Amino acid sequence: MKILVAVKRVVDYNVKVRAKADGTGVETANVKMSMNPFDEIAVEEAVRMQEAGKAQEIVAISLGVAACQDTIRTALAMGADRGILVETDAELQPLAVAKLLKAVVEKENPDLVILGKQAIDDDANQTGQMLAALLGWPQGTFASKVELGDGTVNVTREIDGGLETVALKLPALVTTDLRLNEPRFVKLPNIMKAKKKPLEVLKPADLGVDVAPRLVTLKVQEPPKRQAGIKVGSVAELVDKLRNEAHVI
Amino acid sequence: MTAYFAPIRDMQFVINELADLSEVAALPAFAEQEVGPELVEAVLEEAAKLATEVLAPLNKPGDVQGARIGPDGVVPAAGFGEAYRSFIDGGWNGIGSPVEHGGQGLPELFNTATQEMWNSANMSFALCPMLNAGAIEAISRAGSAEQRALYLPNMVSGEWTGTMNLTEPQAGSDLSAVRTRAVPHGDHYRIFGQKIFITWGEHDMTGNTIHLVLARTPDAPEGVKGISLFLVPKFLVNPDGSLGVRNDVHAVSIEHKLGIHASPTCVMAFGDKDGAVGYLVGEENKGLAYMFIMMNEARFKVGLQGLAIAERAYQAAREYAKDRVQGRPTGAKSGDRVAIIHHPDVRRMLMTMKAQNEAMRALAYVVAMHMDLARHHPDPAIRQTHQARVDLLIPVVKGWCTETGIEIASLGLQVHGGMGYVEESGACQHLRDARITTIYEGTTGIQAADLAGRKLNMDQGAAMRALIAEIEATAETLDPIPGDDMAVIRDGLRDGVRALSKATEWMLAGGDPGEAMAVSVDYLMLTGTVCGGWQMARAARAAQNKLMTGEDSVFHEAKLVTTRFYVEHLLPKADALLRSIRNGGISIMALTEEQF
Numbered sequence: 097m098k099i100l101v102a103v104k105r106v107v108d109y110n111v112k113v114r115a116k117a118d119g120t121g122v123e124t125a126n127v128k129m130s131m132n133p134f135d136e137i138a139v140e141e142a143v144r145m146q147e148a149g150k151a152q153e154i155v156a157i158s159l160g161v162a163a164c165q166d167t168i169r170t171a172l173a174m175g176a177d178r179g180i181l182v183e184t185d186a187e188l189q190p191l192a193v194a195k196l197l198k199a200v201v202e203k204e205n206p207d208l209v210i211l212g213k214q215a216i217d218d219d220a221n222q223t224g225q226m227l228a229a230l231l232g233w234p235q236g237t238f239a240s241k242v243e244l245g246d247g248t249v250n251v252t253r254e255i256d257g258g259l260e261t262v263a264l265k266l267p268a269l270v271t272t273d274l275r276l277n278e279p280r281f282v283k284l285p286n287i288m289k290a291k292k293k294p295l296e297v298l299k300p301a302d303l304g305v306d307v308a309p310r311l312v313t314l315k316v317q318e319p320p321k322r323q324a325g326i327k328v329g330s331v332a333e334l335v336d337k338l339r340n341e342a343h344v345i
Numbered sequence: 346m347t348a349y350f351a352p353i354r355d356m357q358f359v360i361n362e363l364a365d366l367s368e369v370a371a372l373p374a375f376a377e378q379e380v381g382p383e384l385v386e387a388v389l390e391e392a393a394k395l396a397t398e399v400l401a402p403l404n405k406p407g408d409v410q411g412a413r414i415g416p417d418g419v420v421p422a423a424g425f426g427e428a429y430r431s432f433i434d435g436g437w438n439g440i441g442s443p444v445e446h447g448g449q450g451l452p453e454l455f456n457t458a459t460q461e462m463w464n465s466a467n468m469s470f471a472l473c474p475m476l477n478a479g480a481i482e483a484i485s486r487a488g489s490a491e492q493r494a495l496y497l498p499n500m501v502s503g504e505w506t507g508t509m510n511l512t513e514p515q516a517g518s519d520l521s522a523v524r525t526r527a528v529p530h531g532d533h534y535r536i537f538g539q540k541i542f543i544t545w546g547e548h549d550m551t552g553n554t555i556h557l558v559l560a561r562t563p564d565a566p567e568g569v570k571g572i573s574l575f576l577v578p579k580f581l582v583n584p585d586g587s588l589g590v591r592n593d594v595h596a597v598s599i600e601h602k603l604g605i606h607a608s609p610t611c612v613m614a615f616g617d618k619d620g621a622v623g624y625l626v627g628e629e630n631k632g633l634a635y636m637f638i639m640m641n642e643a644r645f646k647v648g649l650q651g652l653a654i655a656e657r658a659y660q661a662a663r664e665y666a667k668d669r670v671q672g673r674p675t676g677a678k679s680g681d682r683v684a685i686i687h688h689p690d691v692r693r694m695l696m697t698m699k700a701q702n703e704a705m706r707a708l709a710y711v712v713a714m715h716m717d718l719a720r721h722h723p724d725p726a727i728r729q730t731h732q733a734r735v736d737l738l739i740p741v742v743k744g745w746c747t748e749t750g751i752e753i754a755s756l757g758l759q760v761h762g763g764m765g766y767v768e769e770s771g772a773c774q775h776l777r778d779a780r781i782t783t784i785y786e787g788t789t790g791i792q793a794a795d796l797a798g799r800k801l802n803m804d805q806g807a808a809m810r811a812l813i814a815e816i817e818a819t820a821e822t823l824d825p826i827p828g829d830d831m832a833v834i835r836d837g838l839r840d841g842v843r844a845l846s847k848a849t850e851w852m853l854a855g856g857d858p859g860e861a862m863a864v865s866v867d868y869l870m871l872t873g874t875v876c877g878g879w880q881m882a883r884a885a886r887a888a889q890n891k892l893m894t895g896e897d898s899v900f901h902e903a904k905l906v907t908t909r910f911y912v913e914h915l916l917p918k919a920d921a922l923l924r925s926i927r928n929g930g931i932s933i934m935a936l937t938e939e940q941f
Contacts, residue, residue: 110350126897128353131388169387281399282391282448284436290387291379 097244097266098153099142100206101176102197103135105160106217112337113217119315122217125342126320131167134212135281136174140279141242142210143175150244153177155204159188159196165295172290173282179295180204184307186300192307194226199303201231208249212240213271226269234264238273347661347771349401351393351462352521352706353386354900359707360454362383362887363880364714374721377444378451385455388440392459395435399428400466407469407607408774412548414599414609419547422607425470429550437463438474442481442501446493451560453720455680457713460646461706464653468778469607471653473545474613475646479639480507480557487574487627487635495582496555506551509643510540510558510577510613511636518791520633525560525615527575527623535620536560536594537576537826539612542785546611546794547579547596553588554579557639558623559632560614567628572631577615593621640786641739645712647786651750651779652705657900658757658775659698665761665770666691685760693914694756700911701753703879703904705746707884712738733808737800738876742868744792745873747782754779793865796872797852806853808871812856813849816842816879823886830909831889837912838882841875846920848926856929862931871922881908 107113107122108130114123131139145151156171158164159182168179182196201209214221228235236242236251240259243250251262254273300307328334338345360366361382370380378384391661407422414420432438441456442448463471481500484492484507499505516522525538536558540546547554556577565571581589596611615621627635666686673680674687685691719731754776758765765772783789801809820839825832848871852861885908888901 124897166383166386169383173387173391281395281431281435284388284391284432284440287384287387287391287434288378288449291384 097145097151097208098155098204098206099145099151100155100157100197100201100204100209101135101142101171102193102209102211102223103139103156103167103171104132104212104217105129105157105158105164106132106215106216109133109216111201115316115318119317121313121316129163129166131170132212132215132217134214134272134274135171136212136279137274137276138210138212138270139171139174139176139212140277141239141270142208143280144277145244146175153210155180155206156180157197157200159184159193161185161251165297168295169287169290170282172194172293172295173286174280175190175286175313176293181295181297182300182303183297184300186307187309188307189220189309189311190220191226191310192300192305193223194230195302195305196303196307197223197227198230199305201227203303208244208266209233209269210242211269211271213273224269228269231267232327233267234262235269235271236262236264237271239270240273240275242270242276347664349397349404349466349657349660351389351396351465352656353389353393355381355703355706356389356458356461356710357385358884358887358900358904359710360458363707363883364454364710366454366714369454369714369717372452372717372721373723375450375452378449380455380600385458388451388621389458389462391435392437392462395431395437396462396466397433400463400470403428403470403607404467404772405771407467408604408778409606411606412599412609414547414596419596419599419609419611421548421550421609422469425607426465426550428470429503432463432470432474438477438503439497439501441478442497443485444498446481446501447483448501451849453713453716453874454710457710460649461653461656461709464650467655468650468654469605471650472549472608473548473606474503475510476544477505477507478504478646479509479643480555482642483557483574483635483639484555484576484626486638487631488576489626492576492624492626495584495586496576496578499553499586500555504551505553505555506545506548507555508543508546509636509639510543510546510556512540512542513538514541514912518638518788520559520572523559523561523572525558527560527562527573527625528620530620530622534560534562534575534623534625535616536575536623537616537620539614541612542600543596543613544608544785546609546613548609551629552580553582555625556594556613557610557636559636559726560623562629562849569633570806571630572632573629574626574635577621577623581622584884592805593618603780604774605781641736644743644786644792645709645716645739647782648739648744648746649709650782651743651747652702652709653750654775654779655698655702655705655746655750655753658754658772659695659702659832661771661775662698662757662760663695665764666695669762691760694760696907696910697915698753698756699879700907700915701749701877703884703907704881704911704915707880708738708873708876709742709746711880712742723733730811733804734812737796737804737808737812740787740792740796740800741873741876742870744783744796744869745788745791745877747779748789748870749873750782751776751779787941789866789869793869794862797861797868798858801849801852806849806866809849810919812876813842813846816845816875819879819882819886823882830905831885834885834908834912835880836914840879841878841912841916841919844923845871845875848923851927860930863933864926864928867925868920871919871926874919874922875918881911884908 108128154176157180158174211224238254239251240303241252410422439448444450527534558575598612600610715731715734722728758772761772765771823835888904891901
């Protein structure tokens with residue numbers, strides 16, 4: 097069994113994100129970048145499957161600028177066997193990513209594709225679903241538990257009303273939620289070993305995919321600063337303000 | 346208590362721009378490791394995760410609970426055993442050890458950066474692997490092939506830890522007074538005696554502990570020439586590597602200390618029954634020389650502890666200063682109250698902390714680079730040049746970084762105001778923990794005596810004069826464009842190095858040696874202050890080059906301004922220290938004992 101895991105290079109979760117002064121996007125110059133935390137969970141899940149003897153090969157894939165190689169190396173240090181970078185400086189929107197991933201899936205023929213449910217930069221929560229639709233594969237999104245069976249996978253999903261378990265036929269696609277697992281600390285010897293693992297670099301054109309954006313970003317701005325609160329003198333005043341100023345009652 | 350975040354950006358800057366990673370990377374010894382900026386980043390980031398998420402959260406609980414001693418030995422503070430397991434499972438213990446013993450064989454430069462992180466996160470914890478590293482070094486250099494094969498793999502992996510047993514009640518800084526006895530007994534020795542101040546001398550985090558012990562054989566000459574080094578395992582190790590019987594060595598008590606509460610400081614009893622089984626390491630009567638191998642490294646690492654605690658104290662003070670709202674901006678009579686970081690005196694403290702930390706980091710990492718070149722350069726003459734620089738600067742890194750570390754931990758408390766004096770803020774712990782660093786592995790006085798007595802006179806000042814010439818040359822490369830920052834930095838560095846040069850000539854002039862000793866700490870601090878200014882000037886030059894290409898202007902502008910602050914507010918201390926040195930030791934030594 098072969099698993100493909102998609103990993104995205106995003107602004108590190110510890111960084112306070114700022115909008116660019118000209119409003120064209122988020123400031124990423126000289127900002128610490130890391131692997132999307134949900135994707136770390138995806139890699140961890142794949143590595144656990146391999147450690148349990150249920151998977152033979154893990155391929156980590158990232159799409160974007162050359163520096164995404166660092167993110168792939170992190171996945172390799174966690175336990176993935178080889179990496180693929182689809183390198184482009186172009187802006188990649190979820191549909192383009194899904195199309196590129198589809199092309200790679202058709203090349204690699206994995207039995208299972210695992211992705212983070214969303215990336216913490218744009219929080220689109222679309223790529224996994226789009227990819228499953230393009231491939232015509234069953235999907236188990238927002239997974240908090242994944243159990244491989246014989247040619248099947250049971251995915252427990254975190255949904256609004258509680259938990260839902262779906263049984264999918266392989267090949268299938270899973271997107272990870274926060275509680276699926278706790279990613280491991282990377283070991284130093286594995287960082288050294290990761291440097292020797294193969295990493296293939298492709299271009300979108302090699303895959304015959306048009307990555308032109310379908311959406312136009314008009315403006316990116318920071319949310320307005322929260323105003324200081326006020327103290328009210330009495331319950332009557334509070335009710336009055338809620339009714340006549342806040343218009344909530 | 347605030348979280349710890351490894352200052353990876355500054356670490357990378359220092360490693361890549363000041364400590365000349367490329368030169369270290371070019372050494373044949375590291376060809377296999379492909380040492381480059383990407384590896385630096387990957388290693389630092391993963392180490393930082395362990396430091397931030399595993400070690401740092403245990404710092405305060407460890408301080409509050411401390412290590413305890415029970416009937417079965419020392420019990421570390423809660424969580425330390427699990428944290429140690431994560432640490433060695435991650436392979437971090439062997440980062441700098443040779444690949445043949447199971448280590449990663451990475452440069453000292455990498456080891457140094459991770460050491461800083463472990464110590465910032467949790468100095469009590471970091472002491473355990475630190476002492477182990479010293480023991481590994483001594484066995485590597487002085488142990489027999491059999492001893493290396495039997496003990497090193499488990500010590501390098503961290504499955505076993507090592508300790509250094511030097512001090513006895515009557516033998517502290519003066520080790521010639523060691524009395525512990527080693528009696529020949531077949532193919533080994535029986536050790537009898539008591540050792541004190543043994544860091545992590547006993548614990549249950551690992552299956553075995555390997556003690557390195559200074560002792561005297563029956564016919565040994567008096568004084569330092571009669572001390573031998575012995576390897577005393579807690580559990581005897583069978584030839585196949587399995588553990589045998591419990592040896593006759595026990596922790597009988599642990600000290601109640603000002604700081605590093607989670608690091609058990611043990612009184613060790615050897616030979617309460619039949620004598621502890623010990624094996625001679627290297628040749629008889631050469632123990633002190635072997636100990637000095639590891640002591641030099643340990644001194645460097647204690648210097649790093651000074652930096653590490655200072656960094657943690659700075660981070661805590663910075664966060665508090667940004668958060669604590671108190672008073673209005675200077676001159677404002679009305680309007681919103683502001684965070685105290687807006688107040689000039691708080692700024693002075695934060696800038697002092699930031700500038701000193703960056704200077705200490707730069708100097709320490711540059712010394713680590715010299716260690717790599719001294720160990721691994723193919724040309725013996727070049728190795729020797731780098732070793733001379735290492736030997737000269739180790740007492741400076743140890744003395745200056747730890748004295749400064751305490752000063753910064755104290756400033757960190759000051760920034761917190763009254764809350765700083767309350768344990769809850771965490772600022773107290775940094776000051777309490779830092780306080781040991783100027784004492785153990787040789788007090789500041791011992792470091793100063795080493796610098797001003799031994800190191801300076803060993804080559805009649807040649808290594809120091811070479812250093813001074815290099816600092817002078819750096820000053821002349823500082824082009825004053827754009828703005829006047831570089832001109833100010835250049836002039837300040839010229840003044841600083843002139844003071845160092847004059848002080849050096851005074852120290853070498855061959856007056857009364859007692860007088861030179863009386864001002865030796867001033868001389869050490871002067872050397873540290875000027876070397877710090879030198880490294881900051883190099884940093885400013887690198888930052889200026891980066892700014893011209895527009896790279897990371899936020900970081901590099903700050904570096905330039907921080908250097909200017911160092912030159913304007915810290916480097917001038919060099920002149921005051923020079924005056925003190927030139928005044929000599931007369932008034933220091935003039936009073937009779939009764940007049941005190």
